[in-house]
Amino acid sequence: MGNRLKDNLNSRYFEAANKLTSKRARRRIVAYVESYDDIYFWRTVLSRFENEERYFEVMLPSHQKLERGKKSVLMKFVGDHVGPDMIACVDADYDYLLDGATPQSRKVTESPYVFHTYAYAIENLQCYAPSLHETCVAVTLNDHRIFDFEDYLRQYSEAVFPLFVWSVWFYKTGRHSRFSLTDFGRIIDPGGFNVQEPQPSIDHLRRKVGVKVRQLQAEYPNNKADYLQTKERVKALGVTPQTTYLYIQGHHLFDTVMVPIMNKVCNRLRQERQDEIARTARHHTQKRNEMSCYEHSLQDIRQTLKKNTGYVLSEQYRRIQQDIEAYLTTARKSPGT
16 A cells, blocks of 8 residues: 555646635645755745646655655655656755756756756855855844855855865765765864954964865866866856855855854854843842843754745745746646646
8 A cells, every 4th residue: 555655646636636625725736855955945935826727835855754864855756747747855965066967957957847946055045145144143143244245255255165066076976985974074164263364274274275276186187178177167057266155065064064163153252242231230130130131032053944935035945936926827828727
């Protein structure tokens, strides 16, 4: 019974189910995602397309087994079963940048029913630079701009871009075991960071990247033309030296780069607010009550960042929306939909 149910759960199954419902009922479109964290992101993306005719239900690909991840969405469960009434929504990872060089890349970039983030992962979009100050305000309730996130991530991106191109080249040519994402992530870790003096962190990063780039140039002396071709191709796909942070491994950006930085920024903002309360309170009881009220209003940095939707102003989000709109337009014209 379980296997028969699994075999039937394809777009045709949901299309038939939709036809059996009342003509006045809304059409149900199932959107399969990789993990629990992806549900909120894709719900945010898809909700604006819901109306009196249709709605989306975002879920993991299997109720029978606790399987998660991109492979489960694309291969094990969904496979070739996607269609007008069942779609897959996944992180782009490097599949977008590999531009059809692998079977999975072709599935991600060519299927009209598979949608991707256009950034490496949802974590990259949650760390969208123009939205990070607002995230700090939500965490600390202090609107003092003490750190320029946009400038830092621009410099960070410019520093890692030359090595990023090498990383894409290694994956595109099937040599990723020689320079893996783990190897890449280890080098682009900014290390120590000072809110008041962030430049030494960037300078240290540039030196580390430069050492590795020179090493790879020595190991692959005949690769200049391929490297330049890869560089131009990733630029054509939307990567710029100033926005590389959106295309590196999402968990690395979120956990290793942004959360440590935001912790330090938010700690300073909290301290500012606490100092202000201590300075302006008229007596000890007022100070204690005001401090307690403030501390109970503070938010967790990691959880607030996971719910950050400032990416709706990004070019990557706009492209996702365009893809969904094109899919719905085609589905409306298809017979029987």
